[in-house]
């Protein structure tokens with residue numbers, strides 16, 4: 001097994017180009033450049049990237065909405081999947097949010113995206129409702145929520 005040195009750090013608007021590139025690689029219907037730049041520049045967000053030799057290979061973008069964190073994107077480069085990068089990023093994002101007393105996490109996931117649904121379930125997210133025709137291609141989404149009680 002190859003052990004890759006992965007560095008995890010906060011993402012800022014200066015990382016926008018790499019974020020946009022990774023998003024294009026990972027999604028058929030990306031949020032797009034303008035939306036991502038707006039999130040990073042103008043919204044209160046908690047976002048982490050995983051870097052391998054300065055290349056962004058994984059990310060979590062979370063936007064603070066009152067007392068909760070809305071996870072708007074989770075993506076890992078195809079060559080770096082199944083190595084625990086997404087779960088590590090989500091757990092670290094959670095810790096950063098908890099330090100700000102944010103204990104509720106929400107996200108939408110395509111009902112057909114079984115790998116992502118499994119990832120979120122393993123981390124304690126529960127599907128609470130179906131949002132019909134949420135995606136551009138007409139697919140439905142699960143709204144998944146995690147609340148930390150402590």
Ligand SMILES: CC(C)(COP(=O)(O)OP(=O)(O)OC[C@H]1O[C@@H](n2cnc3c(N)ncnc32)[C@H](O)[C@@H]1OP(=O)(O)O)[C@@H](O)C(=O)NCCC(=O)NCCS
Pocket residue numbers: 026027058074075076077080081082083084085086087088108109110113114115116118119120122
């Ligand atoms: C979904 C995604 C973020 C997972 O990233 P990852 O770094 O490979 O995930 P992890 O290695 O942390 O996986 C953790 C667990 O999630 C589940 N999982 C992740 N990918 C899976 C797959 N392809 N098939 C089945 N289960 C999977 C497994 O339970 C896995 O644990 P295991 O490897 O010990 O079995 C990645 O596949 C991706 O970027 N996909 C395209 C974009 C996307 O769909 N994002 C989510 C949109 S809501």
